[in-house]
Amino acid sequence: MKKRIMRFLHVSENDYSMVFTANRTSAFKLLAESYPFKTSRKLLTVYDYESEAVEAMINSSEKKGAQVMSAEFSWPRLRIQSAKLRKMVEMKSKRKKTKRGLFVFPLHSRMTGARYPYSWMNIANENGWHILIDACALVPKDMDSFGLSLIRPDFLICSFYKIFGENPSGFGCLFVKKSTVPFLEDSVSAGMVSLVPAKKTFRLLDEFSGTDSDFEHLSKLGLQEDELDSSNSFSGPISSQTMHSGRVEQGETSESQTTGTTAKQEVSKISEIVESGKSAEVMRQENGILEIECRGLDQVDSLGLTRISNRARCLINWMVNALLKLKHPNTGEIPLVRIYGPRVKFDRGPALAFNLFDWKGEKVEAPLVQKLADRSNISLSYGFLHHISFSDEYEEEKATVLEKRVNGAKGTVTNKRKEKAGLGITVVTVALGVLANFEDTYRFWAFIAQFLDADFVEKAKWRYTALNQKTVEV
Template sequence: MERLGQNQNEASQCCCPTPFFNSSAASPNINNRTKIRNSSSECRHNFVATTSSSIFPNTNFTNHESLPSLHESFNEFNKVYPQYSETELVDHVRAQEYHHLSNHTCLDYIGVGLFSHSQLQQQQQQQRYHGDASKSQLASTSTSTSNQYPGIPFFSLSSKTGNLKTLLIHGGQESEFESAMRKRIMNFLNISETDYYMVFTANRTSAFKLVADSYQFQSSRKLLTVYDYESEAVGNMISASEKRGARAISAEFSWPRFRIQTTKLRKIIVGKRKNKKKKKGLFVFPLHSRVTGTRYPYLWMSVAQENGWHVLVDACALGPKDMDSFGLSLFLPDFLICSFYKVYGENPSGFGCLFVKKSAISSMEATSSAGIVNLVPQNQIHLSEDSSGTDLELEQKTIYSTQEEQGEEEEEELSSMRSFSGPRQATESGKDEEEAQSHRGSEIEEANLKKKSVAQGSENGGFEIECRGLDQVDSLGSILISTRARYLINWLVNSMVKLKHPHTEEFPLVKIYGPRVKFDRGAALAFNVFDWKGEKVEPVLVQKLADRSNISIGYGFLHHIWFADKYAEDKGRVLQSKKEGKGNNNKKKKDRDSEVGISVVTAALGFLASFEDVYRLWAFVARFLDADFVEKERWRYTALNQKTIEV
């Protein structure tokens, strides 16, 4: 027992920084490099061993009623990960700033949030009682400064005309509000204005399409993407690129752990080496899968750059402070895309950000560009006296006024640009986090007050935009956030595989796609639930039942899966058509391949995730051990969704 405790302590304390890749430049001393590598490897091995052996050791659960209670599970969790208690600042922030999550398990938001729920409520209150001096004063008592820009976090979007290349070269009109927001975001991401230009886009999908519409595919014809799941944004990029003459290629992922097929990808990147100076095309690279949680070696960016590719980094799936450890200055990708959302767990609307390296502008063409937007602050939106000041109403009024000015032709464009992804689809809906307020004496509040995000809008009278979501993440820091997520996601993975059907030789209830317990896996999980006969429960049904229990999860579609010979039987058993029964016989083989994969349930842990969140998901999934429960819900789902019901 003493040795086990010692291993637990070692596993929880090790930081094990992840090297970008094994390189002789990492250290001039070979012996030192070997020691560091061995120490890191041992640390990671200890973490995996401790998690696997100490969480419900030698135990399988075959009945949902036999699960240990939340309190019992949390006590055991703390024994395995004693340093989890050092992340309790997150719990404090959640209780003070996100009380709407007290009865809601939110596992379908991925990305970075701008504002906190309390901040949103304060601004709504100020708007609701605008004009009433006493009530306005009461609503603004917690405001830290009197010169804050009014109306945050209320803003909407309006389309911006012109093409991307011209805008980057000559600039464009930018309001004080937009300038302040841009500087705040670039500071948060640690991106230098010396190296990059930034534009606001309607959403993540618009940012991808902007690059597709502007990149020089006439001369650099290849588009290489690395996504193990179906993405609306990437799909639109591929479609737009192919119309402009690009040849779209995708990396493949090995079954069952969804690692990159390195031999094939390297062969595509290196090519025939006929002319190294000529650019091959655009390499689109996410730092990890926002569905399976698989992390990808940063080495691929370096290999692509060395072999004549422009590189686009998709940072939308990054954790809140992952940019700090990304090593942006080492790679300096030509393009970088991320997205921000207003309020974690409530408001998925927001905007996308496209960063273009200044030296990469020459690789772009001056084509028509749709998707660039202006941020319109609330104080420029005229509300009626009986207005409630909701985001929906503000957005509708902004759309109306903008359409009157821009005419009938842009009306459809504006409408489509505001069709943000729904909060239930984790593959496209990036959703996020926020900040802390009230109890000014707390440690987090003091840190936030010391580190204000002040963006100067003009030389004479600067104003500050208070983005509590961003400030909160800055205050907590990358180590605390990543450590907390590591403990929670690995406990969840290990606990899921402990659920087994009774009387069926312990047939597993849950199938996990991607990495299992792993030190540096991402805080996202793709899985499916199977009944006692081995038949998959449709992810949409699982999601709907989770909603009924106030648990928000998503679903996705895994594709581009490569099966080794030893898994040949699995291929026919697990793959399915994305549109079964739609008649794909006349489609090209490439199109058919892209529509074959695996539909999955997805769960994503934001920085506000707690142990109670992962426990509630685990307990909900355990309900499917009850065969009667599964059959009853399947029948109900079928009855409600069929067009006619025979009586």
């Protein structure tokens, strides 16, 4: 699997080492706890939205004394403020012999679809930064085409989560340039996982009798005998931290949710992962060697980058045009939809951030839109845009657009950085998958168009109750 993925991404095994992680957040946290922020003090991120993975990295780095900085984005198209970012990248370091820190750069926003110039990575490299590329927002075929041979980052994180097959159907991948491995510190972070062959797991389950000693034996076998391939594993600090506890995390499940799990639960988890993955991977036994057929990657390869990219570009631009034409009747053409970030653009990602407004001009709450979409079998989510900068031209609009995020402990302001990050906009988000077609896009548009009916929300609540469904407070 490791060799197949590295070949798919055009990553050389001679230049990079790779580990499987439970998910994207685990990869970020593992790197943050291994990076020497005590000597290379700065962490510079370029994200226009709040990300659980990035917050985990920031929290870990701050505990080690890192100075955290973030790029800002100009309202209303949310483009990078180049002058401010360049100033932070070129900031002089007191320690000339060490790297300035870690520059975390996503190739495009997973929420707004805005793409960012690759030139920022070259500028950061020239100014003595370690570079982490976050490629999780890319569709699978894009991941093998963004020029790793030219950029050659120190770290790369990509996600194969919710791309093919049923859920749970993915994992995270952390790549580290071999010349950078000695620079890292020992890490006690969990999150590295081993992939367990289905045939072997089921054989062990068949022989399992149910005693505590068997549980312990099975847990150890499932992870110790299938550890990382020695020909491509870390020779540095990270490799010394193996999964001795038998923990297996799946999907985007956080690490805290699996702490203290018993061996019996782990066996059940492993079995569930294997069973749900049978449709995505086929194992073949040829000449005594276990081979894995990656149907998902093979299908993407057969379609090709041009066809996938053109379809995604046409669908997202049609969606933007169609949404902007929705306006409330008899109200002087008050628009139903407000889009944040780039609109129709040749080069943009297949993601969209927006909000809906009723005929009075009041915003429809994002969680409500998401719940109503769920009832129509449409997968939407909502997030929080932040680090937004308003010029003098939009100063009056700033007071009406920005809101303060309050979410338990996250609402507590402890410093200026957190206070600034706590101001932003809660938005609805939609992302097109690699297999999305026009029918999917049109169904989404038709669902949004229902909000032109002033009583749509109340009618939806009434229908839900009339069907004897459990009432959900929104």
